[in-house]
Amino acid sequence: MRHFNWVGCLLIFALTIQQSNAQTTVQTKTDTPLQEQFKIWKVPNVTRGVEPYFSPDGKTLIYNGKEEGDSTYKVYTINIDGTNRRRINSAPGNDACSFFNPDGKHLVWTTTKDNLDLLPGNYSDSQNYPQGAEIYASDLDGNHVVRLTNNKNYDAEVTFAPDGHKILFGRQINGQMDLWTMDPDGKNQKQITFTPDWQEGGALYFPDNKTIITRAWKKSEENLPSRSMQLFTLKEDGSELTQLTFDEGTHWAPYPAPDGIHILYVKVFPKRNYEIVVLNLKTKEEQRLTFFDGFDGFPSISPDGKLVAFSSSRGATKGSRALSLYLIDVSSLHLGKQ
Numbered sequence: 001m002r003h004f005n006w007v008g009c010l011l012i013f014a015l016t017i018q019q020s021n022a023q024t025t026v027q028t029k030t031d032t033p034l035q036e037q038f039k040i041w042k043v044p045n046v047t048r049g050v051e052p053y054f055s056p057d058g059k060t061l062i063y064n065g066k067e068e069g070d071s072t073y074k075v076y077t078i079n080i081d082g083t084n085r086r087r088i089n090s091a092p093g094n095d096a097c098s099f100f101n102p103d104g105k106h107l108v109w110t111t112t113k114d115n116l117d118l119l120p121g122n123y124s125d126s127q128n129y130p131q132g133a134e135i136y137a138s139d140l141d142g143n144h145v146v147r148l149t150n151n152k153n154y155d156a157e158v159t160f161a162p163d164g165h166k167i168l169f170g171r172q173i174n175g176q177m178d179l180w181t182m183d184p185d186g187k188n189q190k191q192i193t194f195t196p197d198w199q200e201g202g203a204l205y206f207p208d209n210k211t212i213i214t215r216a217w218k219k220s221e222e223n224l225p226s227r228s229m230q231l232f233t234l235k236e237d238g239s240e241l242t243q244l245t246f247d248e249g250t251h252w253a254p255y256p257a258p259d260g261i262h263i264l265y266v267k268v269f270p271k272r273n274y275e276i277v278v279l280n281l282k283t284k285e286e287q288r289l290t291f292f293d294g295f296d297g298f299p300s301i302s303p304d305g306k307l308v309a310f311s312s313s314r315g316a317t318k319g320s321r322a323l324s325l326y327l328i329d330v331s332s333l334h335l336g337k338q
Contacts, residue, residue, distance in 0.1 A: 036291045038332075042315060043325040044082025048073075051097065051298045052309040052325050053159075056104045058302040061309055062088075063325060064096055075109045077140065080307070080327060088142035092116060094130065096123060097156040101137070101184065102164040108137050108148070110156045118152065126199065127222060129154040129172050137184070148186035160184075161205040166236065168212065170201035179203050179214060181236065192238035200232070206256045207337065210236055213244070213254045213263060231265060244281075255300050257335040264289070264299040264308065276310055278333065289328060295321075305336030 043049070043061070050073070052063040058080075065076040067087070075088040075098045089095055093113030100107060112120070115132025122128045133156050135148045148167070149155040154177075157170035166181045171191070177199040182189040193200045196219070203214035212234050221227035231244040231251045245251040250268040257263060257278070267277050267288075276289045276299045290296040295313040302309070308330050311323040 036289075038289060039329040040290075040326055043078065043080065043309075043327060045085050046076075046078065046082070046325045048322050049076070049325040050311045050323050052311065053099050053300045054302045054307075054309060055100045056102050056303060058304055058307070060084075060100075061325065062098045062100055062107060062109075064098065075107075075111075075142075077107075078325075080309075086141070088138065089113065089136075090142075094120065094123070094133075096133065097135075097158050097169075099159045102160055102162060106137055106139055107142075108135060108158050108160065108167060110135050110158060114147070115152060121154075126177070126217075127175065129156075131172075135167075135169060135186075137186075146186070148182065149189070157201045157203070159204050161209050161236075162207055163209045165209065166205075168203050168205060170203070176219070177201055179212070179234075179238075192236070193234070193241070194238070195241070198232075202253060204254065204256060205236075206233075207258055207260045212236060213256055215252050215254060215265075231263075253298055257301055258303060258305045258337045259335050261338075262333075262335050264301060266297045266299065276308070278330075278335070287333075289330070295323065301330070301335060305334070306331040 048066040052061040072094040078085040091113040098109035118132040121130030154172035198216040234241040254265040308328040
C-alpha cells in the first residue's frame with residue numbers, strides 16, 4: 001500500500017545512482033554496535049504477513065496475509081498478542097493495501113475482486129500493476145462493504161489522515177503513478193501530484209493532518225537494472241513538494257512518528273539487506289533499528305509511539321522469501337506525541 005506494493009519490496013534496488021544536487025545530508029550514528037538493541041518478538045498466529053498498520057487504540061493490526069486455504073493474499077486483522085485473527089474479505093481476487101479509519105469502527109482496503117475479467121498484473125512490477133485494483137470501505141468485520149473507486153485503473157496504497165478528514169491513495173493511469181485524495185465516502189477525488197518523471201506512492205499524513213510524506217522513483221529509470229528511490233514531503237493540496245533524501249540508493253516505506261519530528265523508513269544496506277531506520281527530521285540524525293541479515297520492512301508505529309510493527313523474513317526457512325509480522329519496543333526513543 002503506502003509504499004511500494006508489498007511484493008515490490010523483493011525487487012533488487014542497486015545503490016548506483018548518484019544525486020548530484022544533494023541538499024540534505026543524513027548523519028548516521030557511529031556509536032551503535034551492529035546488533036539489535038531493542039526487544040523484538042513475533043506476532044503469534046500469522047503464517048505470512050506484510051504491511052501491518054495499527055488500529056487507533058494500538059491494540060490491533062491490519063495486514064495482508066496468506067493463511068491455509070488462501071490462494072492469494074487477503075486482508076486480515078489480528079490483536080497484537082496474536083488473538084482474534086479474522087479475514088476481512090473472502091471474495092476472490094488479490095487483496096493489498098489496507099488501513100484503519102481513525103474512527104476505530106471502519107476499514108479501507110484494496111482488492112481486484114470486482115475486476116477478475118482483467119489481467120491479474122503483477123504487484124512487483126510497476127510497469128504491470130494490476131489494473132482494476134479498487135479501494136473499498138467496510139466495518140471491522142468486513143461487512144457493509146462500500147466501493148470507493150470504480151475506474152479499472154490501479155488504485156491502491158491507501159491510508160487515512162490522522163483526523164479522518166481525507167483518504168490518501170495512489171493511482172496509476174496509463175503507466176503514470178500519482179497521489180490522490182478523496183473524502184471518506186469516496187467523493188471529491190482529487191489528484192495532488194503531477195510529476196511526469198517521479199512516480200509517487202506509499203504516502204502517509206503527518207500528525208498535523210496537512211503534510212504528507214511519500215516515496216518516489218523515476219519513470220525514466222524503470223527499465224534500468226537499478227534505480228534509486230527517494231523520500232519527499234508535500235502539502236495536502238500538492239504544493240511545496242520537497243525532496244527529503246538525496247544520497248544514492250533506496251529510501252522506502254516512510255512512516256511518520258506521532259511526535260511529528262521523526263520518521264521510520266527502510267534503507268538497503270550492502271548485500272541487499274533491507275533494514276529499518278529512524279530519522280530525526282530536525283537534526284538529520286539517523287539511527288538503525290534492525291540488524292537482521294535479510295529483509296526487515298514495512299514499518300509502522302503505534303499511536304502512542306511505543307511499538308513498531310514490521311514485516312521480516314527472520315524465522316523463515318533458508319532461501320524462502322516468506323515474511324511474517326514482528327513488533328519492536330521503541331518506548332525508549334520517546335517518539336510519542338510531545
